Amino acid sequence: MAELNVYQRPDHNWGWRLISDNGNVIATDGGQGYEHEAMAEQMGEQVITGHYAEAKRTKKSLRD
Template sequence: MAERNIYKRADGNWAWRLKADNGQIIATDGGQGYESEDTCRTMADRVVGGYYSDAKKTITK
């Protein structure tokens, strides 16, 4: 089962990552970090839960 992980970074900010069943990291906060655990959790839930599923889809070559 995939795992969404919230953690505190060495710089004091909160971050999130999504690990696939095989343990590979397949999504992160992109290094942004968040000052509060709650904001980090909210953004992770939005991304993983499909909140942005209606985002414009583009391909850059």
């Protein structure tokens, strides 16, 4: 089962990452970080529970 990991970063902000069964990180907060632990946890929970399931799908290169 995947694991939602909420952690405090060296800059004292909070981040989240989703870790697969084999230990690979499969999703993150994108590096933005959150001032409060609860906000990081809330955003991670929203991602894993499908809050953004209706998001628009796009395909772009990393340079766009």
